[in-house]
Amino acid sequence: xxxxxxxxxxxxxxxxxxxxxxxxxxxxxxxxxxxxxxxxxxxxxxxxxxxxxxxxxxxxxxxxxxxxxxxxxxxxxxxxxxxxxxxxxxxxxxxxxxxxxxxxxxxxxxxxxxxxxxxxxxxxxxxxxxxxxxxxxxxxxxxxxxxxxxxxxxxxxxxxxxxxxxxxxxxxxxxxxxxxxxxxxxxxxxxxxxxxxxxxxxxxxxxxxxxxxxxxxxxxxxxxxxxxxxxxxxxxxxxxxxxxxxxxxxxxxxxxxxxxxxxxxxxxxxxxxxxxxxxxxxxxxxxxxxxxxxxxxxxxxxxxxxxxxxxxxxxxxxxxxxxxxxxxxxxxxxxxxxxxxxxxxxxxxxxxxxxxxxxxxxxxxxxxxxxxxxxxxxxxxxxxxxxxxxxxxxxxxxxxxxxxxxxxxxxxxxxxxxxxxxxxxxxxxxxxxxxxxxxxxxxxxxxxxxxxxxxxxxxxxxxxxxxxxxxxxxxxxxxxxxxxxxxxxxxxxxxxxxxxxxxxxxxxxxxxxxxxxxxxxxxxxxxxxxxxxxxxxxxxxxxxxxxxxxxxxxxxxxxxxxxxxxxxxxxxxxxxxxxxxxxxxxxxxxxxxxxxxxxxxxxxxxxxxxxxxxxxxxxxxxxxxxxxxxxxxxxxxxxxxxxxxxxxxxxxxx
Numbered sequence: 001x002x003x004x005x006x007x008x009x010x011x012x013x014x015x016x017x018x019x020x021x022x023x024x025x026x027x028x029x030x031x032x033x034x035x036x037x038x039x040x041x042x043x044x045x046x047x048x049x050x051x052x053x054x055x056x057x058x059x060x061x062x063x064x065x066x067x068x069x070x071x072x073x074x075x076x077x078x079x080x081x082x083x084x085x086x087x088x089x090x091x092x093x094x095x096x097x098x099x100x101x102x103x104x105x106x107x108x109x110x111x112x113x114x115x116x117x118x119x120x121x122x123x124x125x126x127x128x129x130x131x132x133x134x135x136x137x138x139x140x141x142x143x144x145x146x147x148x149x150x151x152x153x154x155x156x157x158x159x160x161x162x163x164x165x166x167x168x169x170x171x172x173x174x175x176x177x178x179x180x181x182x183x184x185x186x187x188x189x190x191x192x193x194x195x196x197x198x199x200x201x202x203x204x205x206x207x208x209x210x211x212x213x214x215x216x217x218x219x220x221x222x223x224x225x226x227x228x229x230x231x232x233x234x235x236x237x238x239x240x241x242x243x244x245x246x247x248x249x250x251x252x253x254x255x256x257x258x259x260x261x262x263x264x265x266x267x268x269x270x271x272x273x274x275x276x277x278x279x280x281x282x283x284x285x286x287x288x289x290x291x292x293x294x295x296x297x298x299x300x301x302x303x304x305x306x307x308x309x310x311x312x313x314x315x316x317x318x319x320x321x322x323x324x325x326x327x328x329x330x331x332x333x334x335x336x337x338x339x340x341x342x343x344x345x346x347x348x349x350x351x352x353x354x355x356x357x358x359x360x361x362x363x364x365x366x367x368x369x370x371x372x373x374x375x376x377x378x379x380x381x382x383x384x385x386x387x388x389x390x391x392x393x394x395x396x397x398x399x400x401x402x403x404x405x406x407x408x409x410x411x412x413x414x415x416x417x418x419x420x421x422x423x424x425x426x427x428x429x430x431x432x433x434x435x436x437x438x439x440x441x442x443x444x445x446x447x448x449x450x451x452x453x454x455x456x457x458x459x460x461x462x463x464x465x466x467x468x469x470x471x472x473x474x475x476x477x478x479x480x481x482x483x484x485x486x487x488x489x490x491x492x493x494x495x496x497x498x499x500x501x502x503x504x505x506x507x508x509x510x511x512x513x514x515x516x517x518x519x520x521x522x523x524x525x526x527x528x529x530x531x532x533x534x535x536x537x538x539x540x541x542x543x544x545x546x547x548x549x550x551x552x553x554x555x556x557x558x559x560x561x562x563x564x565x566x567x568x569x570x571x572x573x574x575x576x577x578x579x580x581x582x583x584x585x586x587x588x589x590x591x592x593x594x595x596x597x598x599x600x601x602x603x604x605x606x607x608x609x610x611x612x613x614x615x616x617x618x619x620x621x622x623x624x625x626x627x628x629x630x631x632x633x634x635x636x637x638x639x640x641x642x643x644x645x646x647x648x649x650x651x652x653x654x
Contacts, residue, residue, distance in 0.1 A: 035359050035426040035433060037352070038442060040111035040189065043421030046439035046454070049625065050420040053379055054112060057417035060383040061105050063402040064414075066121055070128045072096040072143025077132035088565045090406040093170035096143015096179065099125070101411030103182025107189040108418035119190065126186055126195045129179075133198055139205030141198065142179060144172045155209045157217055161224040163272070177227030177278075178411060184235050196239065203236045207248060215251060222254040225275040228346075230254075230282030234289055249286055253295075254279050261298035266305055269325050273318035274408070276302075277346040284353045296357070303354055306347065307366050313531045313541035314377070314548045314624060314634065315370025316344050316389055329533045333635065334579065336572050338390035344374045345412040352423055359426075361506035364435045365483045365546075367423060371436075372458075373548040375416050377625040378409075384562060385413030387570035393582035393633045394553050396561075398572045404565040424453070431476040433507070437463045437524060447473065457524060458547045458623065459602045465520040476501065476511040479522055484545045486527035493520050528605075530593040532638075539635045540585070542594060542621055544603060549621035550634040551607065553583065561629060577631070580651050583616040585638045593638065597621065612644060 071085035186195035316339025384399030448470035526545030559574035
């Protein structure tokens with residue numbers, strides 16, 4: 001079932017059970033309007049693929065050299081770098097962009113595991129940035145080459161903007177956005193007051209740069225990729241309470257993208273995908289701070305359009321970095337430049353904001369799908385990040401290395417795997433929500449509660465929640481009912497069937513006086529399903545619950561699996577196997593396609609009963625996030641017997 005068909009079914013079910021207004025308004029079962037996520041330092045991952053990915057990311061982060069990342073900032077401030085700067089994108093015009101991501105990654109990882117070595121490195125980075133800022137003497141700090149001339153031109157209204165170029169530089173606004181975001185995270189997540197000071201001084205400098213610019217000139221400048229500057233300035237407003245930063249956030253909201261969204265018009269096809277998503281995050285952030293329903297509706301419309309019409313099974317979107325037509329995914333099938341990891345990184349950031357602003361379980365359904373299948377799969381088990389994840393059958397992925405690769409998806413990649421704990425749990429004033437089934441310990445010390453979730457999901461179709469309380473307390477424990485359930489969830493408290501006090505298609509609620517040692521168990525029966533591409537073409541992916549299944553086809557002729565420092569080394573440009581040689585499936589009834597999968601082990605399935613021919617006989621479907629260093633098949637062409645006979649004649653003729 002496609003994502004948009006699933007969403008439509010959820011709407012139908014909510015209406016059928018008298019809960020339609022809850023979905024429209026986003027009101028959760030207890031009637032509250034907002035939820036709050038827990039800080040990362042309150043959630044500790046237990047052993048799972050997520051904790052293993054977190055450990056690999058931590059090692060990669062510590063392998064990178066802070067002084068080499070800092071070199072562009074010191075150089076632009078007229079100071080002597082302590083080490084030569086890195087190459088690749090960091091040495092060819094986008095100098096300094098990874099340094100901003102690195103601040104965020106250190107803050108996130110420190111919050112996630114509490115290692116003081118990470119904090120010490122973060123403090124060092126911020127102190128060096130402060131030193132560069134003081135040397136500049138005007139509040140500016142940045143690694144953009146020849147930046148003094150650039151900002152003088154912009155402040156004077158001399159603006160030449162198009163696509164990835166602003167005044168003949170490679171996306172300087174996008175670049176400096178990463179530093180803004182890193183400083184924000186160093187303050188908000190890691191609590192470094194010095195980062196706040198550098199951030200506000202940098203923002204004040206930017207206010208000055210824009211002081212003489214008309215709104216029209218700023219909108220012209222926003223034709224170039226500029227990241228999520230509107231979100232950052234809204235965040236600085238939230239930190240300081242200074243209205244001029246909120247005004248700057250509004251001025252840096254790109255009207256050419258906003259206006260179609262306000263009218264609920266799809267004008268996204270052909271646009272660079274990851275240029276647009278951060279803008280929408282900014283719209284939603286301003287909406288949450290100012291209660292602007294127009295911006296809120298625009299952000300929701302964008303999310304719905306991208307998720308329900310442009311997203312493939314594993315949670316990614318776009319081809320060659322651009323949104324493809326909603327009625328034609330053929331280019332994505334053919335290209336080796338499939339969905340980009342940065343896109344999903346930003347879609348998950350937007351999803352988190354939308355969910356906490358107006359809770360709706362369909363946000364978590366997407367978040368879970370993208371987290372397990374795209375984000376988790378985008379890091380090599382031994383370290384290294386993926387830029388493009390092709391869905392072209394028989395192709396493969398390329399991984400970064402710590403000292404050669406400085407792509408945008410390395411920047412988002414070093415952040416991704418340190419924040420797995422952000423949405424496992426959430427809360428309102430009184431009640432606790434369990435959103436994701438990832439083993440993790442929650443410390444809600446304001447309520448005197450420690451909750452430990454134990455599960456081997458998805459290799460186990462159940463989860464256990466043990467409560468430790470300093471004293472008995474009455475509240476509701478709300479457990480998400482995912483859209484992928486094959487049957488009813490069975491919930492027990494201390495071995496007895498739970499008294500469900502509220503239920504809809506999104507969450508089961510158990511309200512009682514909880515005592516120390518209480519144990520809740522919940523079954524999670526996972527449906528096996530086939531999902532066709534959103535354009536309705538006859539290419540299907542298989543899922544067990546939310547987990548996308550794929551098969552290793554072979555490991556031949558994989559070139560440059562770990563990238564060197566080449567400008568385009570992030571592209572897996574080795575041999576492309578002809579699509580005519582893709583493993584094909586025969587089924588006269590696509591509606592029952594998934595019923596033909598034969599379980600052969602935990603999360604392992606034989607597909608032999610559907611395969612045409614002998615070439616791929618014996619391949620097994622396994623979770624896509626476990627496949628690395630190999631060519632794979634995630635999407636499969638599905639033919640009836642008659643269609644296959646015709647297809648064979650066409651191939652022979654060609």
